[in-house]
Structure formats: C-alpha cells, structure tokens
Amino acid sequence: MLDIKFIRENKDQVKKATSDKQLDPSLVENALGLDEKRRDLMKEVEGLRTLRNTYASEKNIEKGKETKKSLQKIEPKLKEIEKQLLELLYKIPNVVSEDTPVGKDESENKVVRKWGEKPKFDFTPKDHLELGIALGIIDTEMAAKVSGARFNYLKGDAVLLQNALHQFALSVLTDEKKLKEISESVEKGYSSKPFIPVIPPLFINPDVYTKMARLSPETEIERYAIPRDNQYLIGSAEHTLGPLHMDQTLNEKQMPLRYFAFTPAFRREAGSYGKDTRGILRQHQFDKLEMESFTTPENGEKEQNFFVAIQEYLMAELKIPYQVVAICTGDIGGPDYRQIDLDSWMPGQDKYRETHTSDYMTDYQSRRLNSKVKIKDETEFVHMNDATAFAMGRTIIAIMENYQKEDGSIEIPKVLQKWMGKSEILSKA
Numbered sequence: 001m002l003d004i005k006f007i008r009e010n011k012d013q014v015k016k017a018t019s020d021k022q023l024d025p026s027l028v029e030n031a032l033g034l035d036e037k038r039r040d041l042m043k044e045v046e047g048l049r050t051l052r053n054t055y056a057s058e059k060n061i062e063k064g065k066e067t068k069k070s071l072q073k074i075e076p077k078l079k080e081i082e083k084q085l086l087e088l089l090y091k092i093p094n095v096v097s098e099d100t101p102v103g104k105d106e107s108e109n110k111v112v113r114k115w116g117e118k119p120k121f122d123f124t125p126k127d128h129l130e131l132g133i134a135l136g137i138i139d140t141e142m143a144a145k146v147s148g149a150r151f152n153y154l155k156g157d158a159v160l161l162q163n164a165l166h167q168f169a170l171s172v173l174t175d176e177k178k179l180k181e182i183s184e185s186v187e188k189g190y191s192s193k194p195f196i197p198v199i200p201p202l203f204i205n206p207d208v209y210t211k212m213a214r215l216s217p218e219t220e221i222e223r224y225a226i227p228r229d230n231q232y233l234i235g236s237a238e239h240t241l242g243p244l245h246m247d248q249t250l251n252e253k254q255m256p257l258r259y260f261a262f263t264p265a266f267r268r269e270a271g272s273y274g275k276d277t278r279g280i281l282r283q284h285q286f287d288k289l290e291m292e293s294f295t296t297p298e299n300g301e302k303e304q305n306f307f308v309a310i311q312e313y314l315m316a317e318l319k320i321p322y323q324v325v326a327i328c329t330g331d332i333g334g335p336d337y338r339q340i341d342l343d344s345w346m347p348g349q350d351k352y353r354e355t356h357t358s359d360y361m362t363d364y365q366s367r368r369l370n371s372k373v374k375i376k377d378e379t380e381f382v383h384m385n386d387a388t389a390f391a392m393g394r395t396i397i398a399i400m401e402n403y404q405k406e407d408g409s410i411e412i413p414k415v416l417q418k419w420m421g422k423s424e425i426l427s428k429a
Contacts, residue, residue, distance in 0.1 A: 001089040001213075001368050004035050010095070017095040020102055020329035031088040038085055041078040045071065090216070093334035094364040097301070100338055103328030109341070110328065115312065116321030118345050123406045127348025128397040129279035132158065134408050135425055138280060149277070150269060150284045154396075157425040161399065161412070162287065162392045164419035166262055169289050169314065169389045170197065173260050182313050186305045195258040195291065200240040202263060203231045211368040212242050213335040213361075224266045237261035237290035238386035242365055245294060249372040249379060256303060257294040260389060262287065280393040281353065289389040296373060297363065300383030304338060304360040307387035311342050311356045314389065318413045320398045321345040323352050337362045344394070348401040355394045358387035 007014050007028060015025040048071050055064040101110045132138025137158035143151040154162065172178050173195040180192035209215035209232055215223060224233040234240055241259050250257065265288050276282035291310070295303045308324065315322045327339035338360040343352035363381035366372070373382045403411040408427040412420050 002092055013095055018093055021093045022330050027092050034081055034085040038081045045074055045078055094337050096329055097338040101326055101328040104330040106331045108328045109331055110326045112324045112326050114323045118321050119402050125347040128400045131400050131404055152280045160420055161396055164416040165390050165395055167419045168416055182309045183306055185309050187302055191256055193256060195260045198259050198261045200237055200261050202234055204234055204240055208243050212239055213365055214239055222268050233266040235267045236265050237263040238292050241292035243369055245371040246369045249374055252375045255296050260291045262289045287392040291387045291389050293385045294382040297383050303385045304358055307358045307385055308340050317415045320402055335361050335364045344398040346398055346401050355391055356388040360385050
C-alpha cells in the first residue's frame with residue numbers, strides 16, 4: 001500500500017494513477033477524509049492521555065476517572081477509523097513509473113523492442129496441440145475426463161523438455177559468471193549476486209495473501225480456496241516467496257536478496273471464459289519458475305531491468321523470437337509501479353503471445369508485509385520485484401511450434417540437448 005503521508009503530499013499523482021488503472025479516484029479523497037478524522041482523534045486522545053497522567057501525578061482521583069471514561073469512549077472510535085482507513089489504503093493502487101504508457105487496456109501496451117527472426121517454413125506450420133497429440137506427448141482429452149477443462153497430461157519427451165528447461169534456468173540463475181555478463185548489460189558494476197533456490201509452500205494463509213496484494217474481493221474469484229482449512233493454493237511461486245522476510249529488518253549489506261522457485265501454479269481463469277481453450281496455453285494448473293528479489297529503494301528499477309535482461313538471455317539462448325512490451329496503465333496490476341512483459345513468437349497461432357512478465361512493486365507490498373532494510377542509520381521498506389524465468393507450458397509451446405519439422409518431429413534447441421540427451425523429438429509416422 002501507499003504511505004498515507006505520500007498520498008497527502010502527492011494527491012493529484014495518486015488520483016491520476018488510480019484513474020489510469022481504471023479504478024475510482026474517489027478512493028483517494030475518501031482516504032484523505034478518514035486520515036483527517038484519524039489525526040483529529042489522535043490529537044484528542046493524546047491530549048486526554050496527557051491529562052490522565054497529570055491527574056495521576058496530582059493524585060486527583062475524581063478527574064482521573066472522568067478522563068479515563070472520556071478515553072474509553074474515544075479510543076474505540078479511533079480504532080474503527082484506523083481500520084476503515086487501512087481498508088481504503090489497501091484498495092488504492094500503486095502509482096506508476098514515468099515510462100509506463102497510459103492506456104485503457106492491453107491494446108495500448110507498447111512494444112519496446114524485438115529480437116530474432118521468425119522461422120520460415122516450406123509447409124503450413126501446425127499448432128502445439130496438433131503436434132503434441134501426434135507425438136503422444138500432450139493429452140488434454142483424458143485430462144478433461146479426469147479433472148475437467150483446462151487441465152492436461154504432459155508425457156514422455158514433453159516432460160524431459162520441461163526438465164531440461166528447469167536445468168537450463170537453474171544453471172543460469174546460480175552462476176555468478178553468467179549473471180555478471182547479464183548484469184553488465186544493465187549497468188556496469190551492477191550486482192551479479194546469484195539467486196538462492198527455494199522450495200516454498202503451495203498453500204498460503206488469507207491474511208498473508210492479502211498483504212501480498214494478491215487477494216482482494218475483486219481477485220478472490222481467480223484463487224483456489226480451501227475453506228475447511230481457511231487457506232488458498234498459490235497462483236505463482238512469488239505469492240509465498242514474497243513474504244519470506246515478513247516482519248523482518250534486513251541489513252543493507254545483504255542486498256540484493258534474490259530467490260527463485262519452481263512450483264505448480266493454480267488459477268481459476270474465471271475472467272477468461274472461452275479464451276485460449278485449445279491446448280495448454282491457459283490452464284488451471286501449470287508449472288512455472290519464478291524469480292523474486294528484495295533490494296534497496298535506489299536499486300529497485302535497475303533490478304527489474306536485470307530481471308528482464310535474464311528473460312531475454314534465456315529466450316535468446318533458446319533462439320525463440322520475442323518482443324519486449326511495456327504494459328499500459330489499464331492492463332498493469334494494481335500493486336505494480338512498472339510492468340514489462342516478454343511475448344514469444346508462436347507460429348501455430350501466427351502471433352506473439354505472452355510468456356514472461358516482470359513486476360516492480362516499489363515498497364507497495366513490503367509496507368503491508370512490514371519487510372524493511374536498515375541503510376546506515378535509517379530504516380526503510382525494501383523494494384520488491386518478481387518475474388517469470390520460465391512458464392513451462394508456454395515455453396514448451398514456443399519451442400514445439402518454432403522448431404517443428406514437416407514430418408511433425410521437433411528439433412531440440414541446442415542449449416537444451418545435453419539435458420534432453422537427444423537432438424530431436426521424433427515423429428511416430
């Protein structure tokens with residue numbers, strides 16, 4: 001959430017960001033109104049507490065009792081106002097960076113740059129599902145009977161391909177030498193500190209999910225709830241990586257702290273009814289390798305640029321054509337200060353599709369989580385970034401469709417062959 005002091009001092013900026021994110025700017029005025037009431041009540045409470053202490057020192061029992069009664073009436077009012085204010089602050093989105101495009105929806109996202117040449121085929125390319133069924137490595141039909149729509153079985157070489165992607169990403173994220181090459185492209189001398197691998201919980205408590213700004217009355221419909229245990233299944237590894245330092249104060253010398261996790265992710269996809277129902281592009285359950293980091297405020301945006309550079313390195317090594325996209329205000333997440341996506345070329349659909357995202361939150365999440373860093377003699381909230389290393393299903397789609405051959409076999413990208421133990425997935429024909 002935003003600091004109420006920041007909102008007071010930057011009211012117009014916060015209102016504009018709220019409006020640009022397609023939310024009601026009156027939230028800001030309402031919050032400021034409650035803040036004014038809160039501050040008035042706090043002054044009254046502080047005055048009464050001073051009087052109470054004075055009467056206690058003077059042993060004026062009668063006046064002391066009167067003051068205590070006044071406090072007992074006003075303190076619950078203050079508590080209720082503070083509760084209402086916090087609820088409003090949770091609804092006000094983060095402000096956005098200067099380079100975030102202003103737009104109403106995804107149609108106004110801005111392509112920043114492109115990399116790679118689209119493959120040219122001497123035949124009509126097939127989509128991943130047609131290829132996967134013929135190769136016997138993707139089965140959505142049986143998965144629909146067993147689990148319902150938007151589930152799938154990956155089998156055989158598709159599983160080996162996913163494992164190879166995992167090993168490839170792990171080899172990059174834990175190698176300081178490789179990370180230094182990438183970080184130097186962002187800024188000379190920028191930190192090349194490796195990522196710490198983590199196996200995080202797949203369950204999350206509602207209060208922590210709310211503090212992560214990933215659970216609200218508006219987004220709850222997208223989450224898989226487990227009512228008996230009052231818990232949720234995570235929609236991404238960052239949902240339980242982000243709270244790793246909840247209620248902690250870190251030291252500047254520890255910064256940046258970088259983590260990555262390879263987990264299943266669970267999403268109801270309630271807002272995408274009838275969209276991308278073919279194949280494995282948009283599923284209720286999928287596997288994803290996610291990066292998360294904690295930095296000092298001054299390095300927050302550099303860290304996001306570093307994350308994007310890692311994403312570009314991974315896809316360039318796979319030789320998958322891609323475009324980098326700045327997400328506009330109408331499509332960006334509420335907690336995001338800046339969002340950059342990477343879309344990969346998918347010949348079977350004849351279009352670029354999102355395979356990666358990176359979210360820079362500033363201190364929006366850490367303020368709710370109470371995650372801080374001590375810098376010299378000052379204590380500040382850390383700045384947080386999260387980003388995709390590989391969304392496995394979508395990356396497998398991109399490889400299958402870009403590396404397909406006329407007979408339906410799939411060439412394996414050279415960088416993955418040592419983990420696959422083969423150079424191609426052969427057609428059964």
